[in-house]
Amino acid sequence: MSAAHSAAPRGAVLNLLRRLHFYIGLFVAPFIFVAALSGTLYVLTPQLENLIYSDALTAHPQGNAQPLSAQISAARAYAGEKQHIYAVRPAPGATDTTRVQFSDASLGASQSRAVFIDPYSLKVTGDMTVYGTSGVLPLRTTLDLLHSSLLLGDFGRNYSELAASWLWVAALGGVVLWLGTRPKRKLKAARTGFAFSRHWHITLGLTLVLGLVFFSVTGLTWSQWAGNNIDRWRTELNWLTPQVNTSLSGDAAATPADPHADHHSMPGMPDMDMSDMDMSKMSMSSMAKPVAQSAKPMPNNQPDGDWDRVLNAARQDGLSASKLELRQPKSADKAWAVTEIDRSWPTRVDAVSVNPQDFTIVDHVYFAQFPMVAKLTRWGVDAHMGVLFGLPNQLLLAFFGLGLCSMIVLGYRMWWIRRPKQIEASPAQTLTETWLAIPHYSKGTCLILALALGYALPVMGISLLAFMLVDILRWRKQQRVPMTEAEILASQQSPLGIIRARFRVKRKEMRYFLRGVCILALIVGTVMSNAIIGGVIDQYGIPFSHWSLTMYITQGLMIALYSSVFTALMSIPLWYFFLGESDPQGK
Template sequence: PTSGPSESTAVFVDPATLEVRGVLPVYGTSGVLPLRTWLDSLHRNMLLGDVGRNYSELAASWLWVAALGGLLLWATSRSPRRTNGRGWQILRQRYWHSSLGLVLLLGLLFFSATGLTWSRWAGDNISALRAHFGWMTPAVNTSLLPDNPSPMDEHAGHHMAPSPRHNMAGMTMPKAAAVAIKPTQFDGVVQAASAAGIQAGKIEIRPTTKANKAWIVSEIDRRWPTKVDTVAVDPATFRVTDKVTFAQYGLLAKLTRWGVDAHMGVLFGLANQLLLAAFGLGLCVLIVLGYRLWWLRRPAAQGSHPAETLVYHWRQLGLSARFLLLVCTVTLAVSLPVMGISLLVLLLIDALRWQRAQG
C-alpha cells in the first residue's frame, strides 16, 4: 500500500504460529499506531496540514520570547506596599502567574528550542547553520563504491515531512540497476550487524534494491542510555562496510538527539511522559492565569489612558538603543521567518492603534 511521509505498513505476525494477526499503517521509526499518529498530527499541525504547521512554528518562535520577557518583568517589578481590594486581587494573580512561570521557565525554553528544530522555515535555517559548521549527525556510507557519507537527520521518521525546496524532481540522475531482495538476506545481514556490535533490543533494517548500495541496520532504542549505533552491510557478502556509533557523535549532535527524544517522551520512559503531562497541564494553567491577570489590569476607562503601543515605547528609546533593538529584531526575523512575518503584522496593527490615539 501507498504510505505518506514517515509512514510505513506494519504487519503483525504471531511468532509461534506465523499467523498474520493484522496490518496497520504506522508512523515514524518507533512505529506508533493510528491513534498516536492522529494525536501527533494534532500536536504538529492541528490536523490542518501546512497551515497548521505554520501556526505551530509561530507558537514555538514566540514561546521563548514570552518566557524570557516574563522573567524580565518579574525581575524588574516591585510589589506595591498598599493595595485596595482590586489591587490585592491583581497582586495575588501576579504572584501565582510569576511563580508558576519560574517553575516552568526551563521547560518553556527547552520546548521552544527543540520545537523549532522540527519546524519548516526556522528548522531549515537551523539545519543550514549546523551543516555550515559541521554539526550534523554523522551517517554511515552506504555506497559500495568510493563515496562520501552524508549527514543524518535526527528527526528522520518523526515529524519531518519532505521540504518542497528539497524536491529533486526534474533532475536527471543516473539510474542504478535494481536487484532482487531475498528473504534469506535478512538473517545474514542481522547476524553481521550483531557481530559488529548492534545489540539493542530494537533495530531497524533498511534494505535497498539499488546495486552497489549497502543495507543499513540501525539501533532505534531511544531510551536512556541511548542506543543508536548504525552499520552498513553488503547484502551479497554480509560484510560490514561502515559503522557509526553514538560515541562518535559531536556534542551538539548528542544534545540534539537527547532533546528530540525527551521532547517526544521516550528518553526516560514513563517518567518522561508523566513530566510532559505535568508540564502541559502547568502551561495551560499559566496561560489562563496570564489572561486573567491581563483582564484585571485593563484600564477602567480606555479613553483616559494613552495608548502604550510599541510605537509609543520605541519613541522613548535613545538612538543607540533603537539601533541595537533594530539589529536584533532583523536578525531574529531572518532566522525565524514566521516570527518575522507575524511581527510585521503586529507592528502594522500597533502603528494603526498609535495613529488613532494621536488623532
Template sequence: MTKPWRGLVLRFHFYAGVLVGPFVLVAALTGVLYALTPQLEDRLYAEQLRVPAAESSLTLAEQVDAARAAHPGGEVLAVRPAPEPGATTRVLFADPDLGESEHRTAFVDPATGRVVGDLVTYGTSGVLPLRTTLDQLHRNLMLGEPGRLYSELAASWLWLVALGGLALWLTRRRAAADKPVRRRHAVLGLWVLVGALFLSATGLTWSTYAGENVADLRQALGWSTPALHSAGGHAEHTTATVPVAASPEDVDRVLASARAAGIDGGEVEVSLPAGPGQAWKVAEIGRGWPTQVDTVAVDPATFAVVDRVDFADYPLVAKLARWGIDAHMGTLFGPLNQVLLVLLGLGLVTLVVLGYRMWWLRRPTRGFGRPVPRGQWRKLPRAQLAVVLVLAAAVGWFAPVFGVSLLVFLAVDLLLGARRTRARRQQPEEPEEPALTG
C-alpha cells in the same frame, strides 16, 4: 533594568502573550495528549503488540514470508524483530495509498508465524494510528504543511515571552507582586521557564522555516548527524563485486552480521536496500536512555559490514539534538519523561489562562486603560534602540515566522495608534484603545 526598558518589556510581554497565547495553548494541550499516548496504545493495540511468550521462534525470513502471504504483491521495506518474548515482529510494506513516512505494517507472532494484525505506522519511531493522529494534531492541526505555521509561531514566540517574564520578575515591584493573580502567574512562570525554553528550541528544530535554517547552520559548522553510506561505504571500504538483488530471505544473515559488528540494541530495524548496488541498513531504533542509535550498512552479496555510524562519534551538537528530540517526544527517560512533559504542558496552559485573566481584570472598560503607556521605545538611548532593532532583524531572518508576525503586530499597532489619534481629535473625552506593542 531602567524604567523605559521595563516599560517596553512589560508591554511587549503582555501584548505578545495575549496575541500568541491561543497558539501556545493549543500546542500545550495537544502535547499533553501526545505524551499520554504510549500507555494508551499498549492497551488499545494489545492484540497487535502482544502474543504469548514462547521459548523458540521462527526465523525472521519465515516471519517475513508469513507477512508476505498476508500481503500478496506487497513490497517489503523493513523488518523490526520482536524486541522481547511476548512481543510481535513488525514487517513494513510500501503502500502508494498512504502518506509520506507512513507504512502498512503486519504484526507477526514470532513463534507461530501468524499475522495477528495490520496497522498503519508512521515515521522512524513507528508510532501507531492513535499517536500518529495526536502527533499530526500537535504539529499541524491536521491541516498538512500549511498547518505547521501554527506550531512554528508558538515555538518562535514562546522563548521570548518566557524570557520577558523572567526579566519582569527580576525587576518586580512589591506592590505589583502582591496581587494574587499576577503573583501566581509569575511563580508558575519561573517553574516552567527552563522547560518552556527547551520546548521552544526543540520545536523550532522541527519547524518548516526556522528548522531549515537550523539545519543549514549545523551543516555549515559540521554539527550535522553523520550519514551512513549505503552505496559503497567510505573510501576505505569495498562492497560486493557485482550488484545483486537483495532478497527478504537474507534478513537473518544480515541481522547476524550487524549483531557481530556491535549492533546490540534491543530494538532494531533491518531495512532492505533501496535499489541495485545499495546495501542493507541495520539501525538501532530505541529512543530511551542510554541512547542506542548506531547504524551499519551490510553488503547484500558478502554480508560484510561496509560502513557504520556510531552515536559515540556524533558531534556534540548532533548528540544534543538527538537527546532534545527524544526528550520532547517523551521517550528519552520513559514514564518520568512523560510525567515531566504533562506537568510542563499543564503549566503552560495555566500560564496562558492566568495571563488572559490578568488582561480581563485590567481591560480598558473597567477603567484601567493601557497597562503601560505606548511609546516606551522612544525613551531608550539611540544606541540601545539600534541594538534592539539589529537583534530583532537577525532573529526575524533566522526565524521567518517570528519576523513576519512581528511586522504584522507592529503594523496593527500603528493602525490602532492612528485610529486612536483621529478619535482623540474628534472626541477628546473618548477613552483610548489599547495598542499592541511598545
C-alpha cells in the same frame, strides 16, 4: 550618571519589554496553548496506545519463535507478494510481535503500512498505518499531527513555528520584567482577583523558564523556515550527525551532507530519525548525495532468507539492542542498513551496513563515537518527545505542558480583570509609543536584534510586522476617540449625556467585534471542515458520500469542537483590537 538620569531609560526599556510581552500573550499565546496541550496529550498516551492496540502488539509464546524469514513470508502472503517492504522490526521481546512495514504511495510522508506478525504462530495480529521511527500508531499519529500542524499539512506547520519562535522571548522577557520590578513590588500569595493570578503567573513562569526555553529551541529544529536556517548553520559548522554509509562503491562520504538527517524518516538514514514530527518539507533531492546516477532501483524485495543473514551479521558486529530496524538496499550499488532504534536512556542508535552479496559489514557507526553536539542533539530531541527517560520524562513534560497552559490562562485572566468597562474610553499605550520613548542607542539595538531574529526566524519576523500593523491601527483608532468625545461634550454638557455617548461608542465597537468573530468563525469552520473531512477520506479511503450516519455525526462533532475552541482562542486579539484595555501598562 545620576540615578535620575538612568532611571528613565531603564523604565522606558521595561515598558517596551512589557508591551511586547503583552502582545505575545495576546496574539501568540493561543497557538502556544494549543501546542502545549496537544504535546502534553502526545507524551501521556504511549501506554494508552499500547492498551488500545494490544491485540496487534502482543504475541502469545508457544515454544520457539519462527525465523525472521518465515515471519516476513507470512506478512508478504497477507499483504501481497508484490508489495515492497519498507522496513522490518523484529519482535523486541518474547511477548511482542514483529512489524513488517510496506511502502504505500497512498499514505502521507513518513507513513507506512505495518503488518504485525506473531513470531510463534505466524498469524497476522494487526494491519494499520504507522508513523515515524518511533512507529506511533493511529491514535498518537493524530495527536502528533495536531501538535505539529493542526492537522492542516505543511501550511499548519507555521502555527507550531510561530509558537516556538516566540515562546523563549516570552519566557526570558517575563523573567527580566520580574527582575526589573521585583524590588518595588512585594508579591504575596493573594487568594482572589488580579493579585492571585499575577502571583501564580509569575511563580509558574520562574519555575518553568528553563524548560520553556528548551522546548522552544528544540522545537525550532523541526520547523519549516527556521529549521532550514538551523540545518544550514549545522552544515557550515560541521555539526552533522554521523550516518552509516550504505554505498558499495567505496567512494561515498560516510557522513551525508543533509543536516536534517536526524529530523525525518528517509531510507538510508534511519539512526537519527525524528519523523514523529511532520518533516514532509524535505524532498529526496535533499538527502545524502547519490554515488552513481546510473544505478537503477531494485523494484523487487530481497529473498526472505537474506533478512536472517543480515540480522545475524549485524548481531555479530555488536548491535545488541532489542529494538532493531532492517532496511533492504534501494538499488544494486547499495547495502542493507540495520539500525538500533532504542531512544531510551542509555541511548542505543548504533548502525551497520551489510553487503548483500557476501553479508560482510560495509560500515558501522557507534553512538559512543558521535561528536558531543550530535549527542546533545539526539538527547534533546528524545527528551522533547518524552522517550529519553521513560515515564519520569513523560510526567516531567506533562508538568511543563500543563503548567504552561495554566500560566497562559492566568495571563488572560489578568487581562480580563483589567478589561475596560463600558463607560471608559479604553486608552492604550502602543508598542510604537514605547519604542519611541527609549534612548536612541536602545532604538538601534532593538532594530538590529529585530532584523537578526527576523532573518534567523522568519515566522517571528513576519509576525512582528503583523504586531506593528495592528499596533499602528490601534493607535490611529485611539487618536480618533478624543475628537469624538470633544464633539459629544460640545453638544451634550450633562454627565448623563456623556455616559450615554460613551455607551453608544462601546456598542458600536461591540458590533464590530461580533462581526469580526462571525467572520473568524466562518473561516475557522471552513478550514477545520476541509482538514478533518479530507483527513478522514485520505486515511480510510471512504468517499464522503459513502460515510455512515455515525461517521457524519462523529466528524461533525469534531468539526464543531475544533471550530469553537480555535474561534474562541483567536477572538481574544479581536476583543483587544475593538474594545481595548483599561490598563495601558498591563500592570
